[in-house]
Amino acid sequence: MRREVDLRLTLGAVGDPGADGLPGIGKYPWAMFSPQGPSVRELAMQALSSVEGGYDLLAPKFDHTPFRTPGGVLDATAAALRPLGPFGRGLDVCCGTGAGMRVLRSLCQGPIMGVDFSTGMLAQARSAHPDANWVRADVRALPFAGAFDLAVSFGALGHFLPAERPALFAGVYRALRPGGVFAFPVGAPQPITSGWYWALAGFDLAMRVRNAVWRPPFVMYYRTCPLHAARDDLTASGFTVTTVPLTALGRREDGSPRYRLVLARRASTP
Numbered sequence: 181m182r183r184e185v186d187l188r189l190t191l192g193a194v195g196d197p198g199a200d201g202l203p204g205i206g207k208y209p210w211a212m213f214s215p216q217g218p219s220v221r222e223l224a225m226q227a228l229s230s231v232e233g234g235y236d237l238l239a240p241k242f243d244h245t246p247f248r249t250p251g252g253v254l255d256a257t258a259a260a261l262r263p264l265g266p267f268g269r270g271l272d273v274c275c276g277t278g279a280g281m282r283v284l285r286s287l288c289q290g291p292i293m294g295v296d297f298s299t300g301m302l303a304q305a306r307s308a309h310p311d312a313n314w315v316r317a318d319v320r321a322l323p324f325a326g327a328f329d330l331a332v333s334f335g336a337l338g339h340f341l342p343a344e345r346p347a348l349f350a351g352v353y354r355a356l357r358p359g360g361v362f363a364f365p366v367g368a369p370q371p372i373t374s375g376w377y378w379a380l381a382g383f384d385l386a387m388r389v390r391n392a393v394w395r396p397p398f399v400m401y402y403r404t405c406p407l408h409a410a411r412d413d414l415t416a417s418g419f420t421v422t423t424v425p426l427t428a429l430g431r432r433e434d435g436s437p438r439y440r441l442v443l444a445r446r447a448s449t450p
């Protein structure tokens with residue numbers, strides 16, 4: 181499970197990975213990741229699109245890629261949040277096809293909702309979870325106020341430039357009720373000596389070149405949201421920030437946790 185989580189956290193922009201190698205890649209040279217996954221050509225078309233258009237294209241096959249947050253990450257997140265609950269209403273920010281519903285459903289006693297700007301991803305989410313609520317919106321301008329007790333987000337922070345994070349976090353803060361919690365997992369940074377460090381730096385460089393020469397841009401960078409930057413931006417938005425180790429997802433050789441859950445709480449008084 182560790183390798184699945186590492187690959188997911190690597191490709192899904194949650195944080196830096198910890199394993200070597202890309203399991204699955206290369207096994208299916210044309211259908212990437214699995215026989216049901218997107219082809220190389222389809223992934224290339226996605227990469228030449230906007231973020232919204234790219235996910236619209238990928239949506240029908242998204243759940244067969246490692247970009248979908250795996251159950252292990254969702255369950256570790258739910259376990260870390262459980263002592264803080266139960267919660268009332270829940271929101272999944274950048275919900276995609278609805279992976280985060282597994283967390284919200286297990287923790288929230290009220291209605292649960294996903295928000296995303298990809299119509300294609302929302303269509304998949306709606307058909308997988310017809311009992312949940314779905315809203316199409318750009319999360320850089322979230323259309324909610326004081327509505328949720330818990331907000332979560334998985335695998336999406338790499339889609340936001342550092343300059344966009346304050347609007348994102350301010351919108352989540354606004355969307356929460358006083359005392360509400362915003363939670364998302366992050367990976368520990370890779371040491372400069374690791375192959376992953378350089379692979380991700382290379383990916384980000386390639387994306388910067390792509391975005392300099394091609395329109396529309398596809399914003400997806402692995403190394404633009406380290407924990408300290410997320411913490412600073414959350415604090416500036418009014419949150420009180422703590423983290424808890426997700427020990428179920430493993431430890432590094434030095435004993436430190438490979439992943440942490442960021443817990444950002446809105447002040448209890450409005």
Ligand SMILES: C[S@@+](CC[C@H](N)C(=O)[O-])C[C@H]1O[C@@H](n2cnc3c(N)ncnc32)[C@H](O)[C@@H]1O
Binds near residue numbers: 279335
């Ligand atoms: C890697 S997917 C993650 C989906 C899901 N959270 C998961 O973990 O499986 C990233 C999602 O973020 C959404 N997204 C990216 N930028 C967005 C924005 N500005 N507003 C709303 N959704 C956005 C994409 O449409 C996509 O569904």
